Amino acid sequence: MDFTFLIGQALTNGLIIGLLYLLMAIGFTLVFGVMRVVNFAHGEFYMLGAFVAYVCVTRFQLPFLVAVLATFAVTLVAGWLIEVVVLKGFRGNELNGMISTIGLGMILQNGALLLFGPDPQSMPPVAEGVVSLGPIMLPMSRLYVVAFSIAVLALLYLFLMHSKGGRALRAVVQDTEIASAQGIRSHLMYPLGFGIGVALAAVAGALMAPVFSVSPSIGSTPLLKAFIVVILGGLGSIPGAALASLLLGVVESGANTFMSSAMSDMLLFGFVILMLIFRPSGLLGKSGR
Amino acid sequence: MTALLKVDGLSRYFGGLAAVKDLSFELNAGEIVGLIGPNGAGKSTAFNVISGSLPPSAGNIQFAGQQIEGMKPSQVVRHGLARTFQSATVYPTATVQENLYRGALARFDVPVWAQIAQTARYRNALRKVREEVDEVLEITGLAPYRNEVAGGLAYGHQKRIGVAIGLATRPRLLLLDEPAAGLNPEECAEFGGLLKTLRDRHEISLLFVEHHMALVMNTCEKIIVLVQGQKIAQGTPDEVRNNPAVIEAYLGVDEDAHG
Amino acid sequence: MHASSTAPTMKPRAPDPGAGHPQAHWRRWLPGLLVLFALPLFTSSPFYMHLAVLVCLNIILVNGLSLLSRTGQLSFCHAAFMGMGAYASVMATTQWHAPFLLSVALGVAVAAAVAYLLGSVILRLQGVYFVLVTFCFGELFRLILLEGGSHTGGANGIANIPPASMFGFAFDTKTSFYVLAAVCAFASIVLLIALFRTPQGTALDSVGDNQELAEASGISIQRTQLFAFVLGSAMAGFAGALLAHYLGFVSPESFNQHISVAAIVMLVIGGRASVLGPILGALIMTPLPELFRSAIETQNILYGITLILVLKFLPGGLVGIATKLRGKGGKA
Numbered sequence: 001m002d003f004t005f006l007i008g009q010a011l012t013n014g015l016i017i018g019l020l021y022l023l024m025a026i027g028f029t030l031v032f033g034v035m036r037v038v039n040f041a042h043g044e045f046y047m048l049g050a051f052v053a054y055v056c057v058t059r060f061q062l063p064f065l066v067a068v069l070a071t072f073a074v075t076l077v078a079g080w081l082i083e084v085v086v087l088k089g090f091r092g093n094e095l096n097g098m099i100s101t102i103g104l105g106m107i108l109q110n111g112a113l114l115l116f117g118p119d120p121q122s123m124p125p126v127a128e129g130v131v132s133l134g135p136i137m138l139p140m141s142r143l144y145v146v147a148f149s150i151a152v153l154a155l156l157y158l159f160l161m162h163s164k165g166g167r168a169l170r171a172v173v174q175d176t177e178i179a180s181a182q183g184i185r186s187h188l189m190y191p192l193g194f195g196i197g198v199a200l201a202a203v204a205g206a207l208m209a210p211v212f213s214v215s216p217s218i219g220s221t222p223l224l225k226a227f228i229v230v231i232l233g234g235l236g237s238i239p240g241a242a243l244a245s246l247l248l249g250v251v252e253s254g255a256n257t258f259m260s261s262a263m264s265d266m267l268l269f270g271f272v273i274l275m276l277i278f279r280p281s282g283l284l285g286k287s288g289r
Numbered sequence: 290m291t292a293l294l295k296v297d298g299l300s301r302y303f304g305g306l307a308a309v310k311d312l313s314f315e316l317n318a319g320e321i322v323g324l325i326g327p328n329g330a331g332k333s334t335a336f337n338v339i340s341g342s343l344p345p346s347a348g349n350i351q352f353a354g355q356q357i358e359g360m361k362p363s364q365v366v367r368h369g370l371a372r373t374f375q376s377a378t379v380y381p382t383a384t385v386q387e388n389l390y391r392g393a394l395a396r397f398d399v400p401v402w403a404q405i406a407q408t409a410r411y412r413n414a415l416r417k418v419r420e421e422v423d424e425v426l427e428i429t430g431l432a433p434y435r436n437e438v439a440g441g442l443a444y445g446h447q448k449r450i451g452v453a454i455g456l457a458t459r460p461r462l463l464l465l466d467e468p469a470a471g472l473n474p475e476e477c478a479e480f481g482g483l484l485k486t487l488r489d490r491h492e493i494s495l496l497f498v499e500h501h502m503a504l505v506m507n508t509c510e511k512i513i514v515l516v517q518g519q520k521i522a523q524g525t526p527d528e529v530r531n532n533p534a535v536i537e538a539y540l541g542v543d544e545d546a547h548g
Numbered sequence: 549m550h551a552s553s554t555a556p557t558m559k560p561r562a563p564d565p566g567a568g569h570p571q572a573h574w575r576r577w578l579p580g581l582l583v584l585f586a587l588p589l590f591t592s593s594p595f596y597m598h599l600a601v602l603v604c605l606n607i608i609l610v611n612g613l614s615l616l617s618r619t620g621q622l623s624f625c626h627a628a629f630m631g632m633g634a635y636a637s638v639m640a641t642t643q644w645h646a647p648f649l650l651s652v653a654l655g656v657a658v659a660a661a662v663a664y665l666l667g668s669v670i671l672r673l674q675g676v677y678f679v680l681v682t683f684c685f686g687e688l689f690r691l692i693l694l695e696g697g698s699h700t701g702g703a704n705g706i707a708n709i710p711p712a713s714m715f716g717f718a719f720d721t722k723t724s725f726y727v728l729a730a731v732c733a734f735a736s737i738v739l740l741i742a743l744f745r746t747p748q749g750t751a752l753d754s755v756g757d758n759q760e761l762a763e764a765s766g767i768s769i770q771r772t773q774l775f776a777f778v779l780g781s782a783m784a785g786f787a788g789a790l791l792a793h794y795l796g797f798v799s800p801e802s803f804n805q806h807i808s809v810a811a812i813v814m815l816v817i818g819g820r821a822s823v824l825g826p827i828l829g830a831l832i833m834t835p836l837p838e839l840f841r842s843a844i845e846t847q848n849i850l851y852g853i854t855l856i857l858v859l860k861f862l863p864g865g866l867v868g869i870a871t872k873l874r875g876k877g878g879k880a
Contacts, residue, residue, distance in 0.1 A: 032676075036676075038676055038679060038680070086856060089860045090859070090860075094675070094676065095622065095675070096859045096863060098676075098679070099622075099812065099816055099855065099859060100855065100856045100859050100860075102809060102812070102813070102852075102855065103813075103851070103852035103853065103854075103855035103856040103859075104852065104856070105852070106848050106849065106851055106852035106855070107848075107849050107852035107853065109848075110844075110845040110846070110848040110849045110852070111845075111849060113845040114845045114846065114849075220805075224687065227680060227683065227684070228684075231680055231684075235676065235677075260695075262691055262694055262695050263695065265687075265691055266688060266691045266692065266695065269684050269685075269687055269688040269691065270688060272684050273670075273681055273684050273685060273688065276670070276673060276677060276680065276681040276684070277669050277670060277673070277681070280673060280677050
């Protein structure tokens with residue numbers, strides 16, 4: 001088999017999936033950076049997003065783009081409310097906050113089970129067909145995912161870099177103490193950071209909903225990937241998360257070409273553990289707080 | 290007589306910044322030594338390096354004949370060098386007696402299985418520990434509070450508990466980080482008396498960082514002055530008080546008694 | 549610079565001054581517990597007996613988890629050590645026909661050895677980083693079991709495990725195994741009570757209460773946490789070995805993240821600061837999924853809500869209720 005073709009295909013697939021990892025990881029990093037909480041429910045927000053998109057498209061007949069926007073909006077609001085109602089009491093107590101997100105995840109997943117049942121539902125694909133770039137095949141549906149992901153990331157970039165709220169959020173992620181000394185108000189930053197963070201996960205879920213199936217159990221793998229990306233990229237580092245997610249996507253894709261996915265997962269976890277032991281600050285992150 | 294504590298060429302850098310640079314001094318057994326200097330002079334950093342909380346960037350530290358630089362704090366304590374903290378730090382949910390008990394366990398050498406089996410050796414060692422705790426409670430005047438929960442006591446008492454925990458580890462040298470901070474003049478004088486008692490009756494040498502000039506001048510035989518990480522002077526209180534470099538860098542500023 | 553000397557401790561906030569240490573009051577509840585242990589012997593329902601066995605094994609499991617938790621670290625791979633104990637003992641029993649006691653000892657030894665090696669390296673990571681690395685290790689272990697081929701039986705696991713037996717007597721009925729499990733659970737409780745009366749046990753609480761102070765007053769954080777991790781994981785291995793010889797089969801999914809999380813939930817709801825906590829947690833949370841099989845989603849939602857409420861209003865767990873009722877009373 002043509003080696004360059006294999007590599008090329010793996011690279012392309014890897015970049016595509018890497019963009020999704022990026023959406024998950026940025027949201028996760030945002031939550032951790034602002035609130036110092038490891039959000040164990042992050043995967044369930046991915047699942048929530050998939051279901052919201054599913055419901056929008058199949059029950060309300062909304063076009064996909066609108067469904068994605070609705071997912072973002074709904075999850076942003078939900079996340080804001082959850083932070084204020086549930087997580088607010090844990091500000092300053094990271095350990096208990098983290099454990100409470102475990103409870104939150106349980107509620108979300110079982111809520112979905114009650115509403116939709118355990119069976120996978122499928123959504124009509126966004127687009128049919130394949131585009132070929134030389135010998136490399138790119139399914140149209142995946143290209144849509146890429147396009148939307150890039151759009152979301154671009155908007156996020158603009159927000160974080162050029163808006164007052166976004167800049168404040170970045171300041172809090174970079175250094176909470178200095179940020180509060182500068183008067184940035186935590187009672188707005190916490191819900192905003194959490195809301196946007198989980199909304200990003202939800203968008204990732206919405207984008208992937210037509211590609212894979214939708215069921216209450218789809219959240220655990222994305223959560224794991226978010227963990228890995230954030231560890232590799234450095235907890236609290238958004239550029240690190242960006243670098244690590246693309247790298248993870250590509251490496252994973254390449255590894256899966258040559259070995260079983262379980263094997264590549266094992267090597268990945270082994271590598272991540274070593275990374276945590278020898279370089280907890282990750283590829284680009286600040287030293288472990 | 291070899292010095293009890295010998296610090297030689299000690300440096301500690303943070304990135305490019307030298308918090309402590311080439312610090313050398315000796316402390317002899319039975320001495321009470323003061324370490325003074327303006328804020329940011331590197332005094333707490335020096336403490337952290339000597340006690341093992343931070344590794345040195347350069348230099349070595351000899352204590353009771355042992356090279357201790359790079360050792361973990363718990364190891365350093367077991368060699369007989371203990372330190373207290375600037376802000377009152379106690380075990381908040383435990384009683385005062387329990388707090389001291391935890392400090393006294395530093396030198397407890399009975400293996401775990403013997404502890405659980407409650408062997409005779411264990412019971413004897415435990416009795417000794419309880420006696421030591423009682424003694425420290427008396428010395429520090431905390432005996433009336435022994436059954437109070439530490440977290441509920443006033444700040445001044447909590448600071449005293451911090452010192453008591455350090456004493457409970459049976460140190461030969463105790464490092465005290467701003468022990469008088471937050472104390473009123475009366476408490477301060479009382480504290481000075483305690484320091485002298487510790488040295489005179491219990492043979493504990495003392496090195497302490499302090500801003501409270503009266504306390505330092507009245508209790509120390511030797512004073513080391515640190516400015517921007519470097520030692521600029523060392524000597525008796527009189528020598529230091531009249532040292533022009535010290536006056537310019539530090540004492541010239543009108544230090545009021547409450548640091 | 550070691551992360552351990554500067555990172556904030558992750559022990560839950562200390563209760564208000566005057567709350568006291570509930571563990572000193574084991575004399576009050578231990579006799580009652582003995583009575584509770586005896587109760588299942590009067591039931592003839594195999595279902596309740598089964599529940600009782602599971603409660604006992606969970607008590608051992610969560611007791612193990614509580615050791616490290618008291619030092620301020622939370623392990624998300626506790627189930628992996630349970631799995632190590634289970635699989636190692638099962639391999640000894642099925643492949644080498646080793647006697648039960650020896651197999652269990654092997655299971656415990658394997659879990660302890662791995663915990664020692666792993667802990668030596670990862671315990672210097674504090675707080676969040678430790679949580680993440682144990683989470684990843686848990687996943688790694690599950691994958692190793694899945695890909696273990698003929699050694700571990702892969703996804704199908706290992707079945708036809710001979711029942712526990714000692715000196716010729718086989719614990720092949722639910723009742724007989726329950727007696728074994730109850731004795732072991734009781735022993736684990738007594739072990740913990742004895743441990744926390746010793747200086748070593750005090751060291752665990754010291755590190756959890758104020759890590760910096762403990763280290764600065766001569767208690768080595770590293771050694772104390774390693775001790776807790778090894779002993780706690782060994783107890784998990786013990787529980788796993790027992791479980792395997794009770795159920796008669798093991799599979800990778802018996803020891804996955806859900807189990808680790810379930811143990812954490814039991815510990816948090818029961819109470820992290822007392823020997824009574826794991827007992828309460830196991831007692832209350834084990835039977836419920838079995839009793840309400842038809843409404844398991846609703847039940848899990850209630851679990852999630854309970855967990856959050858407990859964390860918010862009763863961070864000391866259910867044991868904290870007793871403490872609040874009792875009021876002042878410090879540990880001497």
